[in-house]
Amino acid sequence: MVNQLGFASGPDRHCLASSRFAALVNATYLIMTPAVVPDLDIDTNRVRLNRYRHVLHETMRVFAGWLPRIARFELKCEAGRTIWENSLHVNALYLRLREIQSPAFQAPADPALLRLTAELIHAPDEQGLARAYYGVVAPSLIAALENHETATFPNSDLPSVRALRHILLDLRAEQERVRPLLAEAEEAGRVTARAHTWENHITRLLAAAGGIAGEEKRGDDPAACPAGLEFTPPREAARDERFTTLGADLAAMPAEDEHAAHTEEEFERYSTEVLAAETVAVVIYHVRGMPWEFQLDAARHLYDEIRHALMGYEWMRRRGKDPFRSPQYTHILKWRCQFPPAVQYCLLTMGNEVHAFPYRHRRVEAHQRAGDRLSEQFVRYDIADETQHVRFGHRWLPELLKQSGDPRGVEEFTADCLRVWDQEYRTGRLTLNVE
Ligand SMILES: [Fe+2]
Ligand SMILES: [Fe+2]
Numbered sequence: 001m002v003n004q005l006g007f008a009s010g011p012d013r014h015c016l017a018s019s020r021f022a023a024l025v026n027a028t029y030l031i032m033t034p035a036v037v038p039d040l041d042i043d044t045n046r047v048r049l050n051r052y053r054h055v056l057h058e059t060m061r062v063f064a065g066w067l068p069r070i071a072r073f074e075l076k077c078e079a080g081r082t083i084w085e086n087s088l089h090v091n092a093l094y095l096r097l098r099e100i101q102s103p104a105f106q107a108p109a110d111p112a113l114l115r116l117t118a119e120l121i122h123a124p125d126e127q128g129l130a131r132a133y134y135g136v137v138a139p140s141l142i143a144a145l146e147n148h149e150t151a152t153f154p155n156s157d158l159p160s161v162r163a164l165r166h167i168l169l170d171l172r173a174e175q176e177r178v179r180p181l182l183a184e185a186e187e188a189g190r191v192t193a194r195a196h197t198w199e200n201h202i203t204r205l206l207a208a209a210g211g212i213a214g215e216e217k218r219g220d221d222p223a224a225c226p227a228g229l230e231f232t233p234p235r236e237a238a239r240d241e242r243f244t245t246l247g248a249d250l251a252a253m254p255a256e257d258e259h260a261a262h263t264e265e266e267f268e269r270y271s272t273e274v275l276a277a278e279t280v281a282v283v284i285y286h287v288r289g290m291p292w293e294f295q296l297d298a299a300r301h302l303y304d305e306i307r308h309a310l311m312g313y314e315w316m317r318r319r320g321k322d323p324f325r326s327p328q329y330t331h332i333l334k335w336r337c338q339f340p341p342a343v344q345y346c347l348l349t350m351g352n353e354v355h356a357f358p359y360r361h362r363r364v365e366a367h368q369r370a371g372d373r374l375s376e377q378f379v380r381y382d383i384a385d386e387t388q389h390v391r392f393g394h395r396w397l398p399e400l401l402k403q404s405g406d407p408r409g410v411e412e413f414t415a416d417c418l419r420v421w422d423q424e425y426r427t428g429r430l431t432l433n434v435e
Contacts, residue, residue, distance in 0.1 A: 040151040046100045047108070048148060048213050049160060052167075053093040054108050055141060055212055056086040058117040059133060060284070060299060065231060067281035067302075068333060070126045071238035072190075073324075074181055077306050078174075080277050082133075083284070084303035085170050087296050092163040094292060099159070105292065112209035112221065119205060122228040127185050128195035132202035134178045140206055142171050144213035194227040201225035233285060237278050237333040242324040247331050256362065259370060264319075266363060267375070268326045270382070271312030275329060277305035279336050279348050286341040289403060290396070297392045304385040311378050318374070335424070342400040343417055349393025350414050351421035353386050360386070 040048075063079045063086075070076040098104035108114065120137070123129035145164045152160060185191055206212070207219030253269075254261035280302040284295065313323040336344045360383050367376035398410050406413060423429070 038151055038153045040148065040153070040157075042100065042157075045148075045152055045157060045160065046097065048144070048215075049093055049097055050101065050106055051108050051110070051113060051212060051214060052141060052144065053090055053097060053105075054113065055117060055137065056093070057090045059120065059137070060086045060090070060295065062117075062121045062129070062133070064281040064284040064302070065121055065233060066123075066126065066129055068234040068237045068278040070129075071240040072126060072181075072185070073240055073242070075126060075130055075185075076274065077310065078178055078181065080281075080303045080306035082174065083281070084299045085174065087299035089167045089170070091292075091296055092167060096159050096163050110209060110214055112205070112218070113212075113214065115221075116202070116205040116209050119225075119228065120202065121231045124194040124198050124227045124229050125192060127182075127191045128198035128227070130178070130182060130185075131191070131195060131199040134175070135182060136199060136202045136206055137212065138171060138175065140212040142168065142175070144211060144215075145171070147213065147215075197227035198225060201227065234282070235334060235337040237275060237328070237330040239328050239330065243328055244325055245327040247327065247329060256366065259366060263367070263370075263372070263375060264321070267312045267315040267378075268321075268323075269312070270378075271309050271316060271323045271326050272329055273305045273308040273312065275305075275332050276348060276352070277302045277309070278333050279344055280305065282333075282337060283341045283345050287400065287403065290399060294396050294399065297396065301389050301392055304389065308382055308385070311382070315375065315378060332425075339420075340404060342397070342404045342406060342413075343420075345393065345400060346397055346414055346417040347421050347425065349389055349397070351418060351425060353389045353393065356386060357383070 060083050063083045067076060067079050067083070070079055094104050116137075120129070120132060123132055145168050149161055149164050149168070154161060201222060204219060204222040207216070208221045210216045210218045253265050256262050280298055284298050284302065287294075312326075316323040316326070336347060339347065360379055363379045364376055364383070367373075367379065397414070401408065401410060401413055408416065
């Protein structure tokens with residue numbers, strides 16, 4: 001008899017060595033020599049890992065640049081998740097690459113791949129971008145990782161194999177989530193001819209690069225695509241047609257002792273935290289040359305804010321309210337975008353985020369008193385995330401200042417930003433000085 005764990009019991013217990021599990025044990029621990037020596041040598045291995053890292057890393061910035069201008073809500077959330085998950089994949093590959101090449105971050109020596117990743121951002125519209133990345137680039141990356149996983153040395157290169165397997169898990173799940181979004185857009189007639197032309201162009205660029213791994217027979221370099229548009233960094237936040245109110249007076253909120261009315265507004269405000277994600281995206285897009293760990297922290301920060309918005313959506317839907325009817329306050333992003341990236345990051349982390357804690361703790365107590373477990377849990381998770389965001393602000397503002405060449409010390413710089421925040425954000429008088 002063999003139990004659920006595969007261990008022999010009863011009269012069979014001495015027969016384990018001859019059981020069907022022996023072959024499995026032998027294969028796993030290579031006691032039986034595999035018939036074929038894997039054909040992926042270590043030099044090709046690191047070249048390919050570097051290509052995957054490059055593609056995942058560059059697309060973080062592409063999606064960061066696009067995030068504010070993606071209007072379709074579900075696609076915006078997915079783009080945010082892609083930025084965060086790609087950052088985790090880049091990190092996993094970086095940790096492996098630094099063991100087998102120096103420096104760990106290197107541009108691939110393949111002009112065709114560099115052209116592919118450089119052109120992605122010039123998509124004509126959000127569906128063109130989504131179809132090019134999720135429909136063309138990501139499937140090729142998945143195929144490359146699947147092949148790599150089995151082509152490399154299973155024991156000698158186990159750290160790579162493990163990283164690739166975990167990345168594959170996320171990339172396949174992403175495909176499952178995004179496929180219906182793309183199909184729905186197509187069915188609803190939101191996919192333009194330009195988007196289709198762009199998708200074909202990216203397919204040809206990928207073929208010219210020999211696929212993401214670079215090992216397929218290469219196609220010709222395609223000519224410039226007339227459907228592509230010169231990318232201009234966004235200064236405004238787009239929302240789809242389901243949102244009925246894009247702006248509203250930020251100061252109007254019921255008093256906290258009007259518990260039910262205040263709580264409703266509290267979670268309606270959560271649903272608009274996409275704006276914070278969009279600001280972090282703008283910062284990620286504009287800031288080049290910051291340490292990798294900054295990009296990793298910022299990607300997490302960005303997707304946390306999408307999660308906070310989704311928390312607001314969940315809360316409202318559970319109470320039969322339509323989150324698409326909540327005001328979007330899109331003028332806030334426009335206001336922040338007129339400042340340099342370091343100022344935007346400071347306004348968010350040292351303004352909004354540092355100052356939210358006394359209020360959030362009062363809300364936890366109010367929800368506990370009201371016996372409202374859902375609201376209490378949501379706010380406590382939010383506090384945990386926001387604590388990290390403030391930590392990110394303290395960690396990275398000095399670096400951002402150094403990078404931007406601002407001569408002010410962090411304290412003086414923060415005080416100057418907070419003056420603007422107090423006078424303009426807190427009062428709701430969001431002056432737009434630059435158009
Ligand atoms: Fe938040
Ligand atoms: Fe935050």
